[in-house]
Amino acid sequence: MTAPVVNIADLRFAWPGQPPLLDVKAFELAAGERLFLRGPSGSGKSTLLGLIAGVLETDQGSISVLGQDMTQLSGSRRDQVRADHLGVIFQLFNLVPYLSVVQNVILPCRFSKRRQSEVTAAGGADQEARRLLAQLGLEDPDLLARNVTDLSVGQQQRVAAARALIGNPSLIIADEPTSALDADTRDRFIGLLSAEAKKTNAALLFVSHDASLAKLFDRAIDLSEINAAAQLAGAV
Amino acid sequence: MGVSIFGLAWRSLLNRKISALLTVTAIALSVALFLGVEKARNAAKSGFDNTISGTELIVGAPSGQINLVLYSVFRLGNATAEISWQAYEALDAREDVAWTIPISLGDNHRGYRVMGTNLNYFEHYKYGQRQDLAFADGREFDDLFDAVIGAEVAKSLGYELGTPIIITHGLGASGFNDHDDRPFRVVGILRPTGTPVDQTIHVSLEAITAIHVGWETGTRNPLVDTISEETIRGFDLTPRTVTAVFVGLKNRATVLRTRRAINTNKTEPLLAIIPGQALAELWQVMSTAERVLLAISAFVIAVGLVSILTSILTSLNERRREMSILRATGARPGHIFALLIAESTFLGLIGAILGALLIQLILLIAAPILTAQYGIALMGTGPGLVDLYTIGAVTLAALILGIWPAVTALRRSLADGLTVKV
Structure with missing residues (x-):
């Protein structure tokens, strides 16, 4: 049995001066697993992703990513783990507006030697970016040279997916990436993202408040199921 | 990457x-x-700094070194007193002196200063990096009523060789105080120097004396018109005073000793200054x-x-x-x-x-x-x-x-x- 990509134990987190937002006793995400995490706005989904990504620090408990306890690592080491092993997709405006399509996709390779060596082994960053974009349905050379702000929302999200996938990350975090897409585009996007993640055995943690998406994933949970703080707030 | x-x-x-x-x-x-x-x-x-070079001393009547350098080199303001011709001759006769350039200031032509001097001026006066004055056109003054004009005078007034010039007494505007009975004639135009020389009209010292015949009281004597130019040429036109003297020494190393000797002159009080020092002091004020x-x-x-x-x-x-x-x-x-x-x-x-x-x-x-x-x-x-x-x-x-x-x-x-x- 392989070690989980993400393992959370006794996690507690509160924003300064606020009641506890997250109180998670246990949570695991296996390699290659596609997990759908739902919950209403303000329930702490994005905060949990920030904690897993090592951008936020816990008050208590542990978060292991690929066997490394993020709570015990220095800020720069957490940054390094994120740069090397995580791919992140946001809801909207999640591309650097002044870079071209290809430049956006290869941006993570600038910050990670591991990803650099991965793409070099695959034939180079530019080639790997074009391959990923082609897999996601973006092949037109003219379009790839364009500034990302010239693309449609659906095209932008596919570019963001390619950026998250480049360099074979072990964990892909997607925070409400389809909320601005229509139903057809949304389903196609999730299908493409899942397929690409599966090819590299990357775990996919997909967060949304739209419960209807649950059927597209291996497993679905509601944050309130694992968050004692939400249960307590609900009881009150 | x-x-x-x-x-x-x-x-x-x-x-x-x-x-x-x-x-x-x-x-x-x-x-x-x-x-x-x-x-x-x-x-x-x-x-x-390039306004004057190669001159070891400037000598004038006692005032202050900034004042002396302002009126003698920059043609700004007036001397409060002059030095006698005898004192100048004594200065010129000193053994340690190689050359002297006496200058006489006081009149103007359409705002440009008129300076009386001698031919030593064209031979020894230097500016910039010891550059000599050079003629763009014409020659040095020879006749009593010849004038050599600076480049800017020629350009701004549109003067050329042969143009007549009426000198105005003092620094006032032309009109009542014009020496119009004795017009000058342009015989030389100097090349631009980027110094006050460009804005100066040069005439001989004798010419300065000549145009002031009949002006001994400071105003024009009505009888002056009865004195012909020919009569004036027959007068002894040796100046009685000069405004300042530029001095070149045979040996630059003696400049301090010569300056002290001039400044302690017993027969007539004189002020000798080193141009570089005076310019530095003046720049200090402006700085x-x-x-x-x-x-x-x-x-x-x-x-x-x-x-x-x-x-x-x-x-x-x-x-x-x-x-x-x-x-x-x-x-x-x-x-x-x-x-x-x-x-x-x-x-x-x-x-x-x-x-x-x-x-x-x-x-x-x-x-x-x-x-x-x-x-x-x-x-x-x-x-x-x-x-x-x-x-x-x-x-x-x-x-x-x-x-x-x-x-x-x-x-x-x-x-x-x-x-x-x-």
Whole structure:
């Protein structure tokens, strides 16, 4: 049995001066697993992703990513783990507006030697970016040279997916990436993202408040199921 | 591998073209102003120092060395007293003196000073790097009523050889006090020197005496018209006084001893000054204003640099998503910090380089106009170390100022986490 990509134990987190937002006793995400995490706005989904990504620090408990306890690592080491092993997709405006399509996709390779060596082994960053974009349905050379702000929302999200996938990350975090897409585009996007993640055995943690998406994933949970703080707030 | 941090900074600036352009313009204008003042100061100092050279001493009636250098070299103001011809002859006869140039000032022609002197002036007077006076046209004065005019006089009044000149008594406007009974004739035009020589009308000392026959009381004697030019030529026209004397020594090493000897002259009180020392003292007086001007232009640069801060700080809020994206894709705090510092440095560097180029362009256009119209030669205004130092200092200051927005962006990016709800 392989070690989980993400393992959370006794996690507690509160924003300064606020009641506890997250109180998670246990949570695991296996390699290659596609997990759908739902919950209403303000329930702490994005905060949990920030904690897993090592951008936020816990008050208590542990978060292991690929066997490394993020709570015990220095800020720069957490940054390094994120740069090397995580791919992140946001809801909207999640591309650097002044870079071209290809430049956006290869941006993570600038910050990670591991990803650099991965793409070099695959034939180079530019080639790997074009391959990923082609897999996601973006092949037109003219379009790839364009500034990302010239693309449609659906095209932008596919570019963001390619950026998250480049360099074979072990964990892909997607925070409400389809909320601005229509139903057809949304389903196609999730299908493409899942397929690409599966090819590299990357775990996919997909967060949304739209419960209807649950059927597209291996497993679905509601944050309130694992968050004692939400249960307590609900009881009150 | 892809785009470097500097590449990101550059593209980020291009993405905010108008704001970046305005900031760079502010920096460029402030640097151009600063360098303009600095170059004008250097040109003025250079021109100032080059006004007279090769003259070891200037001798006049006792007043002060600044006053003496002002009226004898720069033709500004008047001597409070003159020195006698006998004193001049004694000075000229000194064994340690190689040559003397007596000058007599007091009259004008249409605002330009008229200076009586002798032929030694054309032989020994030097300016700049020991450059001799040279004729653009004509020759030295020979006849009593010959005049040699400076380049600017010729250009601005449109005079050429043979043009008659009426000298006006004193420094007042022409009219009632004109020496119109004894007109001069232009026989020589000097080449431009970039010194007060260009604005001077040179005549012989005897001519100064001649035109003042009948003016002994300071005003025109009505009987003067009855004295013919021929009669005047028969008079002893040796001057009774001169305004000042330029002195060249046989041995420059004796300058202090000669100056002391002249200054302690028993028969007539005299003041001998060393031109270099007097010019340095005069520049010292002027340098206060020049330093104030330089300080003002330095403050203008500071304002320009603040515009970098304003530009970047005001953009930070709308760029929080950009910072979050960079953090999510693996950028570490150092990358965010370096990005903002690089942007600030780029703005400072580009602005400073454009400012230095701008002032060179302005000088390129203005220099021929200044020389042609006003006889002002802008020396030492080409690109130099001061430009490099200014570009370096402004860039460094921009880099240091960039720390503020960089720290602010860093703190925000750490607090915002992966997503920004803005």
